[in-house]
Amino acid sequence: MSKKECVAMLLAGGQGSRLGALTSNVAKPAVSFGGKFRIIDFALSNCANSGVSTVGVLTQYRPYILHSYIGTGEAWNLDDREGGVSILPPYATQTGGAWYAGTADAVTQNLGYIETQDPEYVLILSGDQLYRMDYGKMLESHKEHNADLTIAVMPVPWEEASRFGILTTDSEDRIVKFTEKPKKPDSNLASMGIYIFNAKLLVDTLKEDAVDQTSEHDFGSNIIPKLLADGKRLYTYEFNGFWRDVGTISSYHETSMDLLGPNPEFDIYSHDFPIMSNASTRPPAFFGKDAAADDCLVANGCKVFGTVKHSILSTDAFVGERAQVIDSVLLPGARVKAGACVVRAILGENASVEENVEVGSVDVTKDTAVIGNDVVVGKGEN
Amino acid sequence: MEKLIGLITCNYSAKIPGPLSDTRPIASMPYLGRYRLVDFPLSNMVNSGIRTVGMVMPYNYRSIIDHVGSGKDWDLDRKNGGLFILPGSAFGTSRTGSRFLLRDLIHNKVYFERSSAEAVIFSTANFVYNIDLTKMFEAHKASGADITVLTKTAADKDIDVTGFDVQDGRVRGVHHGVVFGDTSFLDCFIVSRQLLLDMFDWYTATDYLDVFEAMQNDFERVNVQTYGFDGYVAPIFNKTAYYRSNMDLLDPHISDELFPEGRFIKTKAHDTAPTKNEVGSHVTNSLISAGCRIFGSVSGSVLGRNVIVESGATIRDSVIMQDCVIKSGARIENAIVDRNNLVPAGTEFRGTPENILVKEKGRG
Numbered sequence: 026m027s028k029k030e031c032v033a034m035l036l037a038g039g040q041g042s043r044l045g046a047l048t049s050n051v052a053k054p055a056v057s058f059g060g061k062f063r064i065i066d067f068a069l070s071n072c073a074n075s076g077v078s079t080v081g082v083l084t085q086y087r088p089y090i091l092h093s094y095i096g097t098g099e100a101w102n103l104d105d106r107e108g109g110v111s112i113l114p115p116y117a118t119q120t121g122g123a124w125y126a127g128t129a130d131a132v133t134q135n136l137g138y139i140e141t142q143d144p145e146y147v148l149i150l151s152g153d154q155l156y157r158m159d160y161g162k163m164l165e166s167h168k169e170h171n172a173d174l175t176i177a178v179m180p181v182p183w184e185e186a187s188r189f190g191i192l193t194t195d196s197e198d199r200i201v202k203f204t205e206k207p208k209k210p211d212s213n214l215a216s217m218g219i220y221i222f223n224a225k226l227l228v229d230t231l232k233e234d235a236v237d238q239t240s241e242h243d244f245g246s247n248i249i250p251k252l253l254a255d256g257k258r259l260y261t262y263e264f265n266g267f268w269r270d271v272g273t274i275s276s277y278h279e280t281s282m283d284l285l286g287p288n289p290e291f292d293i294y295s296h297d298f299p300i301m302s303n304a305s306t307r308p309p310a311f312f313g314k315d316a317a318a319d320d321c322l323v324a325n326g327c328k329v330f331g332t333v334k335h336s337i338l339s340t341d342a343f344v345g346e347r348a349q350v351i352d353s354v355l356l357p358g359a360r361v362k363a364g365a366c367v368v369r370a371i372l373g374e375n376a377s378v379e380e381n382v383e384v385g386s387v388d389v390t391k392d393t394a395v396i397g398n399d400v401v402v403g404k405g406e407n
Numbered sequence: 408m409e410k411l412i413g414l415i416t417c418n419y420s421a422k423i424p425g426p427l428s429d430t431r432p433i434a435s436m437p438y439l440g441r442y443r444l445v446d447f448p449l450s451n452m453v454n455s456g457i458r459t460v461g462m463v464m465p466y467n468y469r470s471i472i473d474h475v476g477s478g479k480d481w482d483l484d485r486k487n488g489g490l491f492i493l494p495g496s497a498f499g500t501s502r503t504g505s506r507f508l509l510r511d512l513i514h515n516k517v518y519f520e521r522s523s524a525e526a527v528i529f530s531t532a533n534f535v536y537n538i539d540l541t542k543m544f545e546a547h548k549a550s551g552a553d554i555t556v557l558t559k560t561a562a563d564k565d566i567d568v569t570g571f572d573v574q575d576g577r578v579r580g581v582h583h584g585v586v587f588g589d590t591s592f593l594d595c596f597i598v599s600r601q602l603l604l605d606m607f608d609w610y611t612a613t614d615y616l617d618v619f620e621a622m623q624n625d626f627e628r629v630n631v632q633t634y635g636f637d638g639y640v641a642p643i644f645n646k647t648a649y650y651r652s653n654m655d656l657l658d659p660h661i662s663d664e665l666f667p668e669g670r671f672i673k674t675k676a677h678d679t680a681p682t683k684n685e686v687g688s689h690v691t692n693s694l695i696s697a698g699c700r701i702f703g704s705v706s707g708s709v710l711g712r713n714v715i716v717e718s719g720a721t722i723r724d725s726v727i728m729q730d731c732v733i734k735s736g737a738r739i740e741n742a743i744v745d746r747n748n749l750v751p752a753g754t755e756f757r758g759t760p761e762n763i764l765v766k767e768k769g770r771g
Contacts, residue, residue, distance in 0.1 A: 060681030061697070099479075100676075286686070293680040294698065301678045306480070308666050309440040309694040309709070310682060311659065316691055324681040325441070325697050328659070337681075 029108060031164055031221070032144040033077045034132050035068055037152030038085030038125055043273045046397030047356075047373055052084065054152035055091040056277075057356045057374060059284055059293060059300075060324040060339045063094060064271065065152045066101075066302045069110075073101040074298045075160035077148060079108030081138050083131045085115055085124060100303035113138060127242035133231040139224060147227050149220040149244065155280060155291070156268035157298055158219070163262045167221045173257040174226070176200065176249070177219035179264045189215035190245050192261055200259040203249050214261060217268060220244065226257070267291040278371060278393045281337050281354045285320050307340055315346065324357075331361070345380070353385065356398070373398035409459060409488065411544055411597075412524040413452040417445060417532050418465035418495035419506050425646050426767035427745060433643065434462075434532035435470035437728050437746065439656055440696035440711045442674050443474050444643060447537070448530035448595070450672045453481045455540035457528065459488030461518050463495040463511050474675050481673045491518055505617035506531045506569070506594050513607050513614055524600055531594040535641040535652055537665050537672060538595075543634045547597045552632035554602070557595040559636050561585040567644035568592065569619070571633065578631035581619045590633060592619075593640060602629075639664045650743055650763045653709045653726045657692055679712050687718065696729070703733070711746065720750075724760070731769070742766060 041053025048056060054065035065082075072080050080103060084091055097103075098110030113135045115124050125131035132139075132149065139147060146167065148160055158177070167175040178192055186207070193202035193212040204210070230248060234240050240247045253259055267290045271277040283289060293300060307326030312318060318333040326341035331348035338344065342355040345363035352369045355361065359372035362380045370385035376396040378384050382404055385394035396402055417434035427436065434445040445462075452460050460483055464471060475481070478490030493515045496508060507529055512519075519527060526547070528540060538557070547555035556578060558571060565585050569592040572580035585591040598606075610621045622629060639661050641652035656662050666672060679698035684690055689704040698713035703720035711729035716722060720733040725742045733739065734752035741758035748769035750756060758764030 294700070299678045300680065304676060304678075306441075306671065306674045306676055308662070308672075309696040311657075311662065312690045312693050312695065313659070314692045318684040318690055319688065320686045321684045322681040323684060323695070333684075339681075 029079060029142060029144050031077055031079075031146040031148055031160070032108075032139060032142045032224075033072050033080045033148040033150055033160075034135070034139070035065075035072075035080055035082045035150045035152050036128055036131060037065055037082050037091060038088075038131060039151075039153055040086040041153065041272070044271075044277060045274060046395050046400070047274070047277070047371065048087075049373075049397050050087060051090045051398070052086045052088060055094055056271075057339050058155065058271070058277075058281070060322045060337050061304050062300055062302045064155065065091070065095070066300055067155050067157070068150050068152050069095075069098070069101040069103065070299065070301045071156075071158050071160060072150075073103055073301060075158075077160055078103060078105050079111075079142055079144070081111050081113045081135060082152070083113045083125065083135065085131075088112075088114055094303055096303060101301045108142065111138065127247075128244045129231060129234055129240075129248050130242035132227075133235045133242065136228055136231060139228065144224050147222045147224045149218075149222065151218050151270075153272070154217070154268065154270050156217075156264070156266065157291070157295070157300075158264060158266070159298075160221075163219070164221055166262045167260070170198070170260040171258065172221075172260040173223050174249070174252055174259045175221045175262050176259065177217040177264050178214040178261045179217055179266075179268055180213050181215045183210065183213050186210035186213045186215065192216055194261050198261050198263075200253065200261060203253055205245060214263070216245065216249075217264060218245070221262075226252075274371065274393050274395055278354065278369070281371075282335070282352065284322060284337065285335055305340065310338075313346070316344075331363075351387075359396075368394075370394035370396065372396045373400060375399050377401045379403045409457075409523070410525045411455075411457050411528055411540075412488070412519075412522050412600075413448075413457045413460040413528050413530070414463065414493075414512075414518070415445065415448045415452075415460065415530050415532055416463045416495070416507055416511065417468070417471055418463055418508075418511065419531050419533060426765050427646055427649065427743065430745075430768050431470045432465045432467055432532075434465075435474050436643070436649070437711055438535065438643075438649075439653055440694055440709050440729075442672060444535065445471065445474070445532040446672050446674045447535050448532055449475070449481050449483075450674075451530070451536075451538050451540055452528065453483065453673065454670050455544075457540070458483065458485055459491070459522065459524070461491040461493045461515065463493045463515065465495055468492075476675070480675050493518060505620070506533075507618040508614075509607075509610050509616055509618055509621055510614040512603075512618070513611065516604070516607055519600055519603055522600065526597050526599050527603055528597045529595065533643050534594050535643060535665070536593065536636065536638055537667065537670060538636055538638065539670065540595075544597060546634050547632075550632050551630070553629045554596055554598045554631040555634050556631060557593040557636055558590045558633045559593055559640050561587055561589040561591040563587060565591070565642060565644075565648075568642050569594070573633060576632060577626070578633065579626050581623060591642075593636060593642075646743065646763060646765055650726060654707070654724070656694060656709070657707065662694075677712065685718075688716075703735075717752075745769070 037054040041048040269280045310327040313330035316329045324340040330346040333350045340357040343360040356374045358375040360377040364381040365378045366383045368385040477484045483490040570585040570589040682699040688701045696712040702718035703716040707724040717735040728746040736753040742764040744766045745768040
């Protein structure tokens with residue numbers, strides 16, 4: 026992919042309200058994941074690894090941590106003099122300003138950015154999905170089909186198809202129908218919310234959509250149906266691999282647990298397509314004399330004196346003597362003090378479970394326990 | 408105006424050659440899994456607000472440059488100041504035992520001349536400690552000393568550490584090797600920039616000497632005072648000291664002292680995923696860097712990045728550097744295994760606490 030041929034617009038403004046306490050003070054893309062990463066690392070690394078070196082990141086909700094984390098983009102080799110990462114929050118003009126009203130509106134408000142970069146293609150991405158994809162291959166497919174819009178899709182189990190935006194294609198992968206959450210799906214290809222548009226078509230369509238008062242300004246609900254109705258060339262690009270949207274506490278917990286076990290589907294150790302992150306340099310993880318850690322991911326700066334089973338310990342997490350951590354995720358700086366017990370729980374950043382306190386339950390019918398960022402759980406508080 | 412600039416002499420090699428230091432300068436010797444020794448003087452300076460640091464290079468500087476790059480990871484990629492790579496003596500200073508060879512400093516006179524800093528802080532890359540140098544600089548100014556040297560009372564005999572003869576709070580002489588109770592030099596000192604430039608003139612004829620050797624007869628004229636440090640210190644001049652210091656850090660108290668909150672040791676950042684303690688692994692009393700996959704047993708050891716310990720492999724009381732693969736059933740004890748080694752299945756690699764076995768760098 027040559028430079029500026031394709032510009033990515035990364036939608037990272039989501040609040041992620043269904044992640045509850047984990048997003049009380051950070052935007053969802055900035056939520057820690059997998060021990061040392063933040064969710065947005067996956068999309069930014071995909072861009073870097075695919076040669077997409079111009080990335081506009083659209084932010085809105087609680088952007089401070091997200092902005093400082095992205096910085097100049099150097100952690101993803103995206104600090105290019107030409108292009109690189111640009112952070113695009115909502116802004117005001119002479120006629121006023123407004124929050125981003127939908128996915129399409131967010132891009133519409135930044136058409137100026139796209140026009141300045143003047144690319145041939147625009148890649149629309151979400152900053153809150155976990156997957157590894159070479160966008161270069163998707164762009165090749167887009168060009169081969171001489172498409173106006175290519176939508177990345179993945180086959181989902183038929184019984185779950187009614188939960189997704191489903192695309193029905195002809196034998197050449199051309200989209201003939203798009204149905205949001207169909208009751209009786211006639212295809213099992215779900216949209217991943219990853220689009221490649223011909224830039225000119227995108228700009229024209231968004232300008233039209235902006236003045237359409239009946240539109241919700243959403244790619245899935247408005248833009249795609251409109252282009253389909255207009256007879257434009259819409260194609261699918263099929264992706265087969267690990268892809269997760271960690272939109273809820275249970276999916277966050279489940280996806281975290283998917284990184285454990287003998288042969289996880291998602292290989293975080295790949296050298297060819299590394300997941301890059303803006304990590305702080307902390308000392309190696311320390312395991313004490315009585316530590317017992319089995320089936321765990323343990324990041325730098327952790328100190329483990331107790332027992333940890335089937336869990337993820339993020340940077341600087343602490344597990345005290347005689348403490349137990351089972352089927353849980355400790356976000357950066359979370360502390361489980363001596364004798365405490367944490368089961369099927371997510372501890373937010375710098376959260377602390379005081380000595381001999383129990384959090385969570387082995388009962389899988391109960392919800393995963395969540396302790397918010399910076400929250401201290403003392404005796405009798407849970 | 409910048410008050411202090413730094414200079415690190417990276418061209419002092421280990422006096423006792425060995426497989427670990429034959430292939431790299433001491434400055435880029437891996438330490439505690441993820442660090443290199445030069446990270447300590449660099450971080451100490453940067454954490455004390457210094458943003459101009461020169462590094463005098465040895466002839467085999469590849470690994471140092473690979474590590475420090477533009478200085479970005481230490482916030483030394485500055486528009487003004489930042490990291491200066493300075494040429495050093497062609498073959499290092501190992502033969503003379505000098506730490507701050509005058510010739511190396513005089514050759515780089517322009518680095519000191521172009522600065523407008525009040526003083527220069529010098530360090531080698533042979534010592535492991537974490538210190539707030541701003542306090543030392545304050546003490547230097549308060550005492551009115553010409554030179555302030557960082558010292559610690561020797562707890563042990565060490566033939567490689569420099570000792571000072573101190574009377575009435577002033578340094579009166581210098582000697583090689585220390586015994587218990589001596590004032591040992593931590594290879595770090597502050598000197599006013601003007602005095603340094605004057606000294607270059609005084610000692611032009613003896614530029615083959617170390618700064619302090621050259622000053623041997625001038626301690627009455629030059630006011631050299633000591634500044635004591637009482638935190639954890641490890642001089643790394645040979646493999647035993649290197650091994651012991653890595654093991655020292657398995658003590659959480661020492662580790663807390665070397666890595667205090669808010670004064671981190673900075674190092675080159677890598678995109679390495681967290682370590683995975685796989686099902687059935689046993690890891691106790693060990694420091695494990697990121698990217699390792701551990702299926703076997705590790706105790707009393709320090710592992711570098713991306714080490715794979717297969718199931719049935721056992722590592723005890725050893726230092727394993729990055730990218731090693733310890734195959735199933737292998738046993739490693741009291742050893743230092745340099746990077747990129749593949750220890751074949753079923754092999755034993757054992758030293759004794761008195762004689763640590765060293766496996767030199769592998770290919771790759």
